[in-house]
């Protein structure tokens with residue numbers, strides 16, 4: 349089930365140019381190596397993002413394909429702040445539409461997941477097919493010849509507003525815009541190749557949860573692209589040699605620089621003196637595990653890469669930390685709040701022992717992740733530190749001032765600059 | 778004065794009480810002492826249980842893994858200091874087999890973070906297997922099922 353297809357009937361929303369940046373807003377000199385703090389807390393910029401990014405010409409992760417694996421399956425999700433329904437119809441086609449009744453705008457699907465033959469709004473019982481087309485309107489002709497819809501009421505002109513949909517590597521992507529390029533081109537060659545390495549296998553879900561983080565969504569988008577912080581903030585990473593900057597590894601930016609891959613090879617570790625000199629606090633932790641089962645892993649691939657973080661602009665992350673495979677995606681919940689979803693995965697072909705190892709390695713990431721729990725609070729430290737000085741800017745010059753791939757070092761903020769390159773592009777800043 | 782030795786029921790109550798009080802007093806290094814060596818400690822969600830997903834939020838098999846977690850939070854992990862307040866409901870001791878008791882209880886945990894306000898952090902149930910065969914009650918298994926799928930900020934201390 350990895351075929352890509354497009355929802356046939358699409359009525360594209362007309363992009364409006366309503367939201368405007370605050371009048372005094374100017375991106376500082378220095379291009380992508382400076383980020384004005386205002387973008388993390390200004391409600392006008394946030395409103396513009398909803399329009400230009402989340403309702404704009406960008407593909408967005410909606411859910412795992414296996415969450416709508418069977419005919420009649422329904423999954424609710426979000427695109428930006430908008431509630432979305434993803435369905436698989438009787439012909440096996442995946443659809444996505446806004447969860448908003450064509451009558452008065454009520455939510456149509458209330459459950460996280462469901463399986464039904466059609467969608468019925470509980471308010472006045474308007475009924476839709478799984479493709480979002482309006483099928484029946486209760487009392488359309490009134491009762492006993494009285495009441496009902498006007499003569500010229502045409503059900504085919506009322507439907508749940510559809511999104512364009514593409515399914516790729518076990519993930520459902522959607523976009524509102526007719527202008528969005530095909531997903532294939534949006535991702536680009538390097539992104540697609542690495543997604544296929546990790547995700548193009550029969551997947552199964554091992555666990556899910558989410559985290560409410562108290563920061564603007566872009567701080568998390570930056571954070572997952574920030575290979576510089578990974579072994580400085582996350583002591584457990586360093587101590588247990590899961591991921592360190594003195595392993596072979598690199599940063600690959602996609603053609604347009606919007607997406608990235610950060611990878612490292614555990615077996616190539618050559619302890620660098622800089623770790624001692626920088627007084628990395630991991631030195632304080634002695635590295636014997638009482639429960640070594642935590643890090644029991646197997647080499648799943650023959651390219652030597654044991655840790656990877658891959659992003660797809662704007663809000664999708666795929667990780668393979670040892671064997672812990674997960675999709676993370678984040679949903680803006682206001683200018684200073686973001687919900688970060690975790691979907692832990694395995695392959696259908698895993699042996700029980702491999703699945704057990706993935707479950708144990710699930711301790712490494714997520715809300716209580718030993719190597720990564722710091723990310724839950726660190727972005728809120730930035731939010732709180734920057735909110736009162738919107739006219740200042742971040743200084744992002746590690747590894748240079750431009751956004752370029754670097755296959756020899758991850759002591760660089762190149763991928764962070766890549767994100768801002770994409771962001772400025774689409775926002776017109 | 779005659780000292781009456783504690784019944785298994787009283788021992789179980791004592792264990793559950795001490796456990797909460799230790800965590801609420803920040804005595805996190807006492808935490809692993811409430812478990813048998815090969816005990817299982819898991820935090821998962823209602824949603825994961827309903828979907829039969831094996832992976833929750835924390836999954837420790839054996840006290841060694843629990844000790845690593847405590848050591849990590851004491852020496853490695855970075856987070857803002859905070860405190861818990863557990864409030865637990867009555868116990869339902871369901872089954873007894875060779876000194877092992879299946880126990881269920883509900884809980885809520887309030888957490889006080891940098892804002893200074895106590896806020897509801899988690900609600901759910903403890904599904905325990907408590908061993909009293911040695912004369913002192915210890916957890917053979919503690920499955921913490923939280924009602925919400927969403928954790929505010931992060932989860933460092935065990936629940």
Ligand code: FES
Nearest residue numbers: 449451452469472
């Ligand atoms: S709002 Fe949905 S049927 Fe009226």
Ligand SMILES: [Fe+2]
Nearest residue numbers: 571578720723
């Ligand atoms: Fe991080």
